[in-house]
Amino acid sequence: MVAKYFVSPRGGRRTYPDITSALSAAAARGRAALIEIAPGRYEEALTVRGEVRLAAVDGPGSVLVNRARGAVLDAFGSVSVHGLVLIGREADVVSCRTGTLTLEHSEIRAHNGVSLHARPNTAVTLRDSAILHGRVLFAGSSGLVERCRFTDAADNxxxxxxxxxxxVRDSWIGGSRLHGVRVSDAQAEISGCELTGTGKAAVMADTRAELTVTGCVIGAVHAEAIMFIEQSRGSVDGTRVTDAQHGIGVASGADPVVRRSTFTECRDTGINVQTSGRGRFEECEVVAAGNVAVFSTKGGAPEVHGCRIAQGNVGIAVTAAARGRFTRIGVEDLTGVALRVLDESRAVFEQVRVERCPSGLETRGNGGTAADVTDAVFRDFDMSAVEVVGQSRVTLRGVTAERGGVGFGVGEDGQLFVHDCDVRTVSAGGAIGFGKARLVARNLTVTGSEAFGLCGKDSAYLDVVESEFTDCAAVGATFHDACAGRLVNCSVNGTQGMAVQHNGYVDLVSLSTSLPVVKQITKPVERPPTIVNNFYGPVFNAAVYGAQLAWNNNSVQQQTDEDGSGT
Structure with missing residues (x-):
């Protein structure tokens, strides 16, 4: 049976003047105790032992327990607190040292300290309560936080x-100077929470942490909304992020699974994976990212499946020796390039749909830079569907480019391999190779180009087999400068323009066409002679007549003009 004790500073029959005296009486009896506290302000430090419940008689907020410095409540045993306001400074305001502690409908204010400290091997429940300024610290303990409000924590x-x-469930966390929730070498589940205004990542997992985030809303964050680092694992599901610097960051060996989440108006990146970070991202959406929607860099290696990217600047960027696999991706309405692979990076794109972006795929870098694109559509682009430069390499399989400038282009020392691809309704041309590039095409179809179907320039090499060029307004295939290559079993169809205009360096093997073939050899450009001024000899500062000069010569010949003057 529970023993009851009543505390009131006004006194009365069977009344204790302060909470400490009631606790002492309860401890002496050694039974479960209920201590009911009348409204008032109590300047005390409470040490609670055994099975004890502290309750405010007139409800939440009517009882204030305050200390100028030091701890306010230390719990040993099975302790519950209902409706109290606990205020302390420069110490752990509430500490669960052994056993269990439950706080409900309470408020903890910590000035320059920890609001609540759950020590190793304890269990703490925090429900329907408010925490101001200080942090709640779970160290080697277990805990449950429900429907709580955390405001302006000095750190986490x-x-x-x-x-x-x-x-942590159904809680609000705002204004933390550092993180909203930090999980380090521990496990945490965060569900149905709202986090806002944190100085660093709203949710941080580090040092091999296990973190699960479900159904949360995160906004107005100065850094990442969610961050996994240092080999952390876990998952993020059904979470909405708005106005963060980075929607989610993954680094230093972390490997989360992120599903059905939305990242909107992130100031830099929506999804950011770097420094050997990994991660699997499924059915996510990135809208209006300030810089890059999905960014893999510095050794990052994400897998992204079934995601939508809209508005913003760049869609997917893989840079600085990073990797990435991207499947079932929709990209639309960007101001920059949809897909970018740079600087020794490698990326695989499958079932990609790109619409209304200035450029589709752009690659640039040394020979270690490569991209494979399979079953993709680039539609309504301003410049090119695919652009390959530097020494990068790209392989296209089953790719369609429709309504844009140039379909596929490769330049400098790049290499482009095209298999079973289709270019339709372009204003400039279907495919072009320039510089010292290499373009290899098998079963390429170009239809409705307003200029050329295929073009080679400079010293590029074009090897095109089993391909068809139809209704190209100017020419089916044209080759200029020192460009070389071959057309094998190709056809040029239509009623206007030329079939092939070539420079004599291209082999035409089994060409089928009813249009004219023009061989036009480009002559080398004549350059003016180089004039070298040699000042190793006499220098004359005025006109000199009738002089013969020679040095380092074995013989000298003088020519005389008809009038007798020498030259």
């Missing part, structure tokens, strides 16, 4: 460390 609002296991 909730810290889960040293093997702790904590669930």
């Amino acid at each position: 609002a909730v810290a889960v460390i040293e093997g702790a296991r904590v669930s």
Whole structure:
């Protein structure tokens, strides 16, 4: 049976004047105790032992327990607190040292300290309560946080460390100077929460943490909304992020699974994977990213499946020796390039749809830079569907480019391999190779180009087999300068323009056409003679007549003009 004790500073029959005296009486009896506290302000430090419940008689907020410095409540045993306001400074305001502690409808204010400290091997429940300024620290403990409000923490609002296991549900966290929730070498589940205005990542997982985030809303964050680092694992599901610097960041060996989440108006990147970070991203959406929607860099290696990218600047960028696999991706309405692979990076794109972007795919870098694109559509682009420069290499399989400038282009020392691809309704041309590039095409179809179907320039090499060029307004295939190559089993169809205009360096093997073939050898450009001024000899500062000069010569010949003057 529970023993009851009543506390009131006004006194009365069977009344204790302060909470400490009631606790002492309860401890002496050694029974479960209920201590009911009348409204008022109590300047006390409470040490609670055994099975004790502290409750405000007139409800939440009517009882204030305050200390100028030091701890306010230390719990040993099975302790519950209902409706109290606990205020402390420069210490752990509330500490669960052994056993269990439950706080409901309470408020903790910590000035320059920890609001609540759950020590190793303890269990703490925090429900329907408010935490101001200080953080809640779970160290090697277990915890449950439900329907709580954390405001303006001086560092982290909730810290889960040293093997702790904590669930945070349906809570609001705002204005933390550092993180909203930090999980380090521990496990945490965050569900149905709203986080806003944090100085660093709203949710941080580090040092091999296990973090699960479900159904949360995160906004107005100065850094990442969610960050996984240092080999952390876990998942993010059904979460909405708005106005963060980076929607989600993954680095230093972390490998989360992110599903059905939305990242909107992130100031830099929506999804950011770097420094050997990995991650699998499924059915996500990135809208209006300020810089790059999906960014893999510095050794990052994400897998992105079934995602939509809209508005913003760049769609997907893989740079600085990073990797990435991207499947079932929709990209639309960007101001920059949809897909970018640079600087020793490698990317695989499958079932990609790009619409209304200035450029489709852009690659640039040394020979270690490569992209494979399979079953993709680039539609309504301003410049090119595919552009390959530097020494980069791209392979296209089953790719369609429709309504744009140039379909496929490769230049400088790049290499482009085209298999079973289609270019339709372009204003400039179907495919072009320039510089010292190499273009290899098998079963390429170009239809409705307003200029050329195929073009080679400079010293490029074009090897085109089993391809068809139809209704190209100017010419089916044209080759200029020192460009070389071959057309094998190709056809040029239509009623206007020329079939082939070539420079004599291209082999035409089994060409089928009813249009004219023009051989036009480009002559080398004549350059003016180089004039070298040699000042190793006499220098004359005035006109000199009748002089013969020679040095380092074995013989000298003088020519005389008809009038007798020498030259």
